[in-house]
Amino acid sequence: MERFYEVMFIVRPDTQDEEVDKLIAGFEATVTNGGGAVRSTEKLGRRKLAYMVRKFNEGNYILMTIDADGVLVHELERRLRVSEPVIKFITVRMDEEQKRLDKVRAIRATRKKLSAQPVPAPPVEAAEAPAEATPASA
Amino acid sequence: MADETTTPRAPEGAAPTGGPGGPRGPRTGGPGGPGGRKFFRRKKVCKFCTEKIDAIPYRDVRLLQQFVAERGKIVPRRLTGVCTTHQRRLTKAIKQARNIALLPFAARY
Numbered sequence: 401m402e403r404f405y406e407v408m409f410i411v412r413p414d415t416q417d418e419e420v421d422k423l424i425a426g427f428e429a430t431v432t433n434g435g436g437a438v439r440s441t442e443k444l445g446r447r448k449l450a451y452m453v454r455k456f457n458e459g460n461y462i463l464m465t466i467d468a469d470g471v472l473v474h475e476l477e478r479r480l481r482v483s484e485p486v487i488k489f490i491t492v493r494m495d496e497e498q499k500r501l502d503k504v505r506a507i508r509a510t511r512k513k514l515s516a517q518p519v520p521a522p523p524v525e526a527a528e529a530p531a532e533a534t535p536a537s538a
Numbered sequence: 539m540a541d542e543t544t545t546p547r548a549p550e551g552a553a554p555t556g557g558p559g560g561p562r563g564p565r566t567g568g569p570g571g572p573g574g575r576k577f578f579r580r581k582k583v584c585k586f587c588t589e590k591i592d593a594i595p596y597r598d599v600r601l602l603q604q605f606v607a608e609r610g611k612i613v614p615r616r617l618t619g620v621c622t623t624h625q626r627r628l629t630k631a632i633k634q635a636r637n638i639a640l641l642p643f644a645a646r647y
Contacts, residue, residue, distance in 0.1 A: 408597070408638055410638070410639065447640075449639040450636070450639045450640060450641050450642035450643075450645075451639060451642050451643065453639055459639070463597070488637075488638060488639060489638075490596075490634060490637055490638045492596070492634065497593060500592075501592050501593055504592055505592075
């Protein structure tokens, strides 16, 4: 059962780029050493913060998607909390959401095929079909 | 926070005959909005349902900002016409965005 999470954290704006890269590499190492895998790392760049955080009005946003279990995420959060350049972070669990999205997309895909050939539809599709049949067929 | 979602329902339930749009029953954005208006406000459609947007990510600030008032407060669904499921997801996303300083908790001026 693989869970995957999205971790977004903000680094102080006055840190150099190499330091930011070193930080990210450190966190990625934590994840891989703990038995997880890093799916992707994205640097969203400098942004103006909506409110002042630790006397800063700007921050470097970084988004990491990782495959990990709860224990590893706990450890990663501990490191984020302790590391000085990171001023804020949030971890969001994405696997349940992804499962739901895949289910909805699968239902939509089968519904499209329904219009091509007659297939007995399960009750979920029948309930959704009258509401959304017109946009699907249009 | 729970009070905000339940209070609009209460006047609709309490004034079924006396309120505007009377015997038609509670509708989204109809009798709940303007006080004492006789006619039905035209039914607003949920933006997410029509555009088939499944997931509302907290990162999408521009999308979320459409549902946030000037002072940073979340706009009630009777004004925006969003359906309940999407309003709940939207609220969750806005609160996540606030936590990561993408949206303000309270904006002044």
